[in-house]
Amino acid sequence: MYEILEKKVLSANEKLMKIRAPLIARKAQPGQFVILRINEQGERIPLTIADFDREDGTITIIFLEVGKSTKQLGLLEVGDSLLNLAGPLGMPSEVKKYGTVVCIGGGVGIAPLYPIVREMKAVGNYVVSILGAKSKDLIILEEEISEYSDEFYITTDDGSKGTKGFVSDLLDQIILRKDKKIDLVMAIGPIIMMKVVSNLTKKYGIKTLVSLNPIMVDGTGMCGGCRVMIGGKTKFACVDGPEFDGHLVDYDNLMLRNQRFVGHEKDACRLLEEKA
Amino acid sequence: MSVQRTKHPMPQQPPKERIHNFREVPLGYEKEVAVAEAKRCLQCKNKPCMKGCPVEIDIPGFLHCITLGEFDKAAEVIRAKNNLPAISGRVCPYEDQCEGECTLKKAGEPVGIGRLERFIADYERTKGASVPKMPPRNGKRVAVVGSGPAGLTCAGDLAKMGYEVVVYEALHAPGGVLMYGIPEFRLPKAIVHSEVDYIKRLGVRVDYDMVVGKSVTVPELLKEYDAVFLGTGAGLPNWLNIPGENLDGVYSANEFLTRVNMMKAYDFPRHDTPVKIGRVVATFGAGNVAMDCARTALRLGAETSYILYRRTEAEMPARAEEIEHAKEEGVVFMLLTNPMRFIGTDKGILREVEFLKMKLGEPDESGRRRPVPIPGSEEKLQIDTALVAIGQSPNPLVPQSLPGLKLGKHGNIITDDEGRTSIPRVFAGGDIATGAATVILAMGAGKKAARAIDQYLMVKKEI
Numbered sequence: 178m179y180e181i182l183e184k185k186v187l188s189a190n191e192k193l194m195k196i197r198a199p200l201i202a203r204k205a206q207p208g209q210f211v212i213l214r215i216n217e218q219g220e221r222i223p224l225t226i227a228d229f230d231r232e233d234g235t236i237t238i239i240f241l242e243v244g245k246s247t248k249q250l251g252l253l254e255v256g257d258s259l260l261n262l263a264g265p266l267g268m269p270s271e272v273k274k275y276g277t278v279v280c281i282g283g284g285v286g287i288a289p290l291y292p293i294v295r296e297m298k299a300v301g302n303y304v305v306s307i308l309g310a311k312s313k314d315l316i317i318l319e320e321e322i323s324e325y326s327d328e329f330y331i332t333t334d335d336g337s338k339g340t341k342g343f344v345s346d347l348l349d350q351i352i353l354r355k356d357k358k359i360d361l362v363m364a365i366g367p368i369i370m371m372k373v374v375s376n377l378t379k380k381y382g383i384k385t386l387v388s389l390n391p392i393m394v395d396g397t398g399m400c401g402g403c404r405v406m407i408g409g410k411t412k413f414a415c416v417d418g419p420e421f422d423g424h425l426v427d428y429d430n431l432m433l434r435n436q437r438f439v440g441h442e443k444d445a446c447r448l449l450e451e452k453a
Numbered sequence: 454m455s456v457q458r459t460k461h462p463m464p465q466q467p468p469k470e471r472i473h474n475f476r477e478v479p480l481g482y483e484k485e486v487a488v489a490e491a492k493r494c495l496q497c498k499n500k501p502c503m504k505g506c507p508v509e510i511d512i513p514g515f516l517h518c519i520t521l522g523e524f525d526k527a528a529e530v531i532r533a534k535n536n537l538p539a540i541s542g543r544v545c546p547y548e549d550q551c552e553g554e555c556t557l558k559k560a561g562e563p564v565g566i567g568r569l570e571r572f573i574a575d576y577e578r579t580k581g582a583s584v585p586k587m588p589p590r591n592g593k594r595v596a597v598v599g600s601g602p603a604g605l606t607c608a609g610d611l612a613k614m615g616y617e618v619v620v621y622e623a624l625h626a627p628g629g630v631l632m633y634g635i636p637e638f639r640l641p642k643a644i645v646h647s648e649v650d651y652i653k654r655l656g657v658r659v660d661y662d663m664v665v666g667k668s669v670t671v672p673e674l675l676k677e678y679d680a681v682f683l684g685t686g687a688g689l690p691n692w693l694n695i696p697g698e699n700l701d702g703v704y705s706a707n708e709f710l711t712r713v714n715m716m717k718a719y720d721f722p723r724h725d726t727p728v729k730i731g732r733v734v735a736t737f738g739a740g741n742v743a744m745d746c747a748r749t750a751l752r753l754g755a756e757t758s759y760i761l762y763r764r765t766e767a768e769m770p771a772r773a774e775e776i777e778h779a780k781e782e783g784v785v786f787m788l789l790t791n792p793m794r795f796i797g798t799d800k801g802i803l804r805e806v807e808f809l810k811m812k813l814g815e816p817d818e819s820g821r822r823r824p825v826p827i828p829g830s831e832e833k834l835q836i837d838t839a840l841v842a843i844g845q846s847p848n849p850l851v852p853q854s855l856p857g858l859k860l861g862k863h864g865n866i867i868t869d870d871e872g873r874t875s876i877p878r879v880f881a882g883g884d885i886a887t888g889a890a891t892v893i894l895a896m897g898a899g900k901k902a903a904r905a906i907d908q909y910l911m912v913k914k915e916i
Contacts, residue, residue: 201668397624398848406699434701436701445725
């Protein structure tokens with residue numbers, strides 16, 4: 178059993194949990210994810226690893242309560258345990274010295290960005306971080322990420338913190354500043370954000386990696402439910418990804434496939450609320 | 454004395470009733486019928502049936518016990534060779550194996566060996582299978598990767614020889630394809646659990662959520678264990694590779710069956726994992742997995758469940774019994790039909806499939822007549838769901854993480870007849886080595902590998 182050791186409420190529907198999982202912590206690398214199950218009736222929920230501590234034998238997950246399963250997960254408290262936790266899954270981020278790396282996190286995508294920022298800095302990159310969200314309450318891990326960033330920016334849609342606007346607007350300004358050649362852009366967040374960022378960097382020919390979050394079942398390459406189109410080829414996000422070349426991703430197909438069970442999700446949420 | 458020419462029939466749920474539930478279709482023999490069926494066995498001296506059994510069960514031996522009403526003893530005879538009789542007694546293609554070799558087949562139907570194996574396994578299960586007297590532990594440890602039929606068999610046999618065995622399972626439940634692939638109505642999951650419990654009672658430990666290659670690597674296992682057996686199966690879906698295959702509504706058979714079987718999507722919302730099928734479902738392929746998909750779709754409420762296959766019934770790889778069950782339940786077979794593309798709505802939701810009609814030409818390398826397209830025969834069929842069941846390839850997760858492991862061109866692990874791989878102390882068997890095959894062949898491979906592991910470790914010990 179995988180005990181919850183710490184729980185933090187980050188925003189209205191964003192929560193952090195530190196979980197005892199020594200075997201996963203031992204192997205985890207930035208960019209990888211876990212699959213968890215809450216109870217016997219539960220779905221297999223994929224979540225990117227937001228942090229890990231090999232010595233303590235813990236991993237941290239940060240999740241947005243969007244559906245029944247994540248809402249149920251949010252109800253668990255310190256001392257409770259998860260029924261299943263498997264990982265680390267997927268390929269790790271390719272952390273190496275690129276030169277200047279711009280790390281962009283949007284909303285809950287900020288969470289998996291954190292270990293990447295930390296590792297990118299550790300291997301000697303000049304790290305520019307941009308965190309974006311709808312409003313200031315949804316900006317998470319500000320201190321943690323700024324600590325490892327050479328430049329650090331925040332954008333909010335409503336202007337309640339940082340620059341008003343989207344991360345892509347700010348990225349465009351940074352690119353146009355031309356004081357540093359950008360060698361890599363790493364973008365994690367809502368699909369639409371990754372799409373806009375990729376379109377922008379494509380124009381400038383800047384290598385861009387994105388982390389995709391399609392619907393998954395087993396997470397071991399068995400079912401193909403998480404298939405994504407990359408440069409016209411079918412890839413499985415769970416074993417080939419979750420990170421891919423942002424310029425090759427068919428974002429429209431991903432958006433569509435992520436809507437596959439929206440009706441079921443609504444029904445399940447309604448039932449959960451009725452029960453509560 | 455004359456012998457009845459036909460098998461005693463086994464009662465089954467009527468088709469009209471069973472397409473509304475996930476309960477098992479065949480209901481098993483009553484005691485008296487089982488005894489009468491076993492009495493059909495001629496007890497041939499040369500035991501031809503045994504030649505057809507990959508796990509070497511003393512078939513005339515256990516049939517004889519049944520004729521005497523000694524069911525416990527019959528169970529003992531089976532268990533001596535087969536760790537999973539309630540499973541093989543349900544999903545084995547007996548007609549190609551033991552029953553295919555039965556002398557009675559020359560003048561009628563063979564003895565219903567499969568039905569009798571199932572009868573004994575079920576009899577034993579209702580009273581709790583007894584664990585044989587175990588030898589003392591020999592101090593050697595073996596890691597088994599994957600808890601499917603190959604892994605469970607290998608683990609059980611090694612435990613009975615005195616080895617300490619730990620099974621590493623990537624998913625949250627045991628059984629591999631027995632759990633995620635084969636539907637409840639063909640192999641009830643309670644039976645898989647009870648067979649796994651038997652293996653555990655032999656002293657085998659099963660660790661879940663352990664994705665070997667990710668959570669732990671094979672080289673790490675080799676440090677902790679004297680040998681490693683890889684039985685990770687053929688868990689990589691093959692695709693049609695036609696336009697529109699990523700539309701909403703197209704599933705691999707693996708995804709569809711995993712949602713329904715392992716995650717119990719048929720019980721949504723009591724279970725959290727959903728599945729969506731609509732009114733018209735088309736399954737592509739004609740193997741056992743395709744039959745499972747088409748029949749599952751009916752049980753989920755599909756109004757029409759099609760099987761589209763590019764050859765004819767004679768070439769279908771599925772067992773005759775499965776095809777028969779599918780027909781009884783109203784699955785519609787569209788033969789000599791080859792899909793060309795899936796067409797979606799402007800929202801990307803599957804709406805129809807376009808196909809070409811085929812005719813049979815010259816035989817191909819498999820010996821089956823090759824389907825040839827008939828030019829200009831394009832047609833469209835409106836469908837809500839497409840299930841792609843055209844086979845699986847070996848799962849690459851473990852092979853990829855083990856440098857130096859010799860692989861075949863389909864990504865299968867190359868082994869010798871006894872399951873030895875190109876890496877010392879690493880053995881493999883089942884679908885990961887052969888490509889997608891049957892449960893019983895995987896069990897046979899697990900058994901051979903257990904023997905090879907024992908030989909290897911015992912010889913080494915003497916040196």
